[in-house]
Amino acid sequence: MHAFFVRQRLSALLDGELPAHERDAMLAALADDAELRRDYEAMRMAVALLGRVGPVPAPAALAEAVLVAQTERPARPPWPLLLGGLTLLGAGVVFWPDAPRPSAPDALEALHEEIAAAPIEVAVIEPEDPEPEDPEPVDPEPVVAEPVVHEPVVVPPAPTPRPKPEREAYQAAWERGSQLARVRSVRMHASRGDVLYELTALAAEHGGLVASGQARMLDSEQAYGQLTLTVPADRLEGFMAGLGDLGSLTSALPRPAEDGEETIEVVVEVQLH
Amino acid sequence: MNAEHDGVYTFCLRWTGDAERALDLAVRSLRVSGPLAVYGEAARLCSEAGRPVVVASSPLPQEESARLQAALGAVGDDELVVLLLRDVIALDPDQVARALDLARGSVTARLQRARSALAARLGA
Numbered sequence: 001m002h003a004f005f006v007r008q009r010l011s012a013l014l015d016g017e018l019p020a021h022e023r024d025a026m027l028a029a030l031a032d033d034a035e036l037r038r039d040y041e042a043m044r045m046a047v048a049l050l051g052r053v054g055p056v057p058a059p060a061a062l063a064e065a066v067l068v069a070q071t072e073r074p075a076r077p078p079w080p081l082l083l084g085g086l087t088l089l090g091a092g093v094v095f096w097p098d099a100p101r102p103s104a105p106d107a108l109e110a111l112h113e114e115i116a117a118a119p120i121e122v123a124v125i126e127p128e129d130p131e132p133e134d135p136e137p138v139d140p141e142p143v144v145a146e147p148v149v150h151e152p153v154v155v156p157p158a159p160t161p162r163p164k165p166e167r168e169a170y171q172a173a174w175e176r177g178s179q180l181a182r183v184r185s186v187r188m189h190a191s192r193g194d195v196l197y198e199l200t201a202l203a204a205e206h207g208g209l210v211a212s213g214q215a216r217m218l219d220s221e222q223a224y225g226q227l228t229l230t231v232p233a234d235r236l237e238g239f240m241a242g243l244g245d246l247g248s249l250t251s252a253l254p255r256p257a258e259d260g261e262e263t264i265e266v267v268v269e270v271q272l273h
Numbered sequence: 274m275n276a277e278h279d280g281v282y283t284f285c286l287r288w289t290g291d292a293e294r295a296l297d298l299a300v301r302s303l304r305v306s307g308p309l310a311v312y313g314e315a316a317r318l319c320s321e322a323g324r325p326v327v328v329a330s331s332p333l334p335q336e337e338s339a340r341l342q343a344a345l346g347a348v349g350d351d352e353l354v355v356l357l358l359r360d361v362i363a364l365d366p367d368q369v370a371r372a373l374d375l376a377r378g379s380v381t382a383r384l385q386r387a388r389s390a391l392a393a394r395l396g397a
Binding site: 007008009010011012014015017039042043045046047049050051052053054055056057058059061062063065066194197198201202205206241242244245246 | 382391395396
């Protein structure tokens, strides 16, 4: 195994994460190369040093503060409560100011504070009465809700995290192909030079290997890299999904797998800038 | 004793180096639900709060502590988050990936970069 690749996998070796065949190859390479052994030992010492920093017990005040935070009212506009209030208005609920305040659950306090600074009382009138009798003037004059809102109240759902655009693009490309489609050629943009190392790690994580690689500078600010990777056919999808985290996929060409094909060769071209 | 509280507090303490600030950030992080999501939230809040990571109050001897802290300065923010969660808080790589919503390969690669940079700096 080439020292370049061994050096990129020292951390995984240290964590005992490599499959047996790769671990054996790494250990053989370390046995043959004193410089690699020195790098490995330096990394092992650094990790051991960090481990000695270790977790510290949280102060008791943390648990207390978390408990308090959990019982606090969320600091956000009480839109659900306000919308609930509109619904009550639609059902004919009238708010009478300057009257004794009923006991209200804590959750309604925000709504009360929002609609009246003064104490309030809630009374219900019949909305369906076709010919209401002329009501006697009431003192104090009630504040009747103005236009009654009968529209259903729709609370917008909480935003859900959207997948990254490049992953969406890949997903769309993948779905356009058949179940047997296999991506053989990928082009992507990336902003970090070490994305080639990450590609190597990603392939290894999915049981793959780097067959060959090259990189060259295009000008002072741009570079081009190409890796040919071999990935087990049944793990290609996971590998491709991981690519989306490393850069922006600009093209991914699906091609049908051949019968009985166990490994897939993927050529990844990376435009670095 | 709550391991999650200890872990989140340690992360915030090591990042900020300030016990009071770490407590505040830890409380805010722990409002997020999910055993691993709290670490992701802590990482987000701490990154917003800025660097540097401080290990001065660690159990290490002062000289060693200072050397480690200087070496950590060579590690980028994204890598540092992974490094602290893996090697100080002792989450396993899968947990780190879930906490930070990263692909497993990204965690492996960041950890490799972080450890390489740290080892190189400590050895220099």
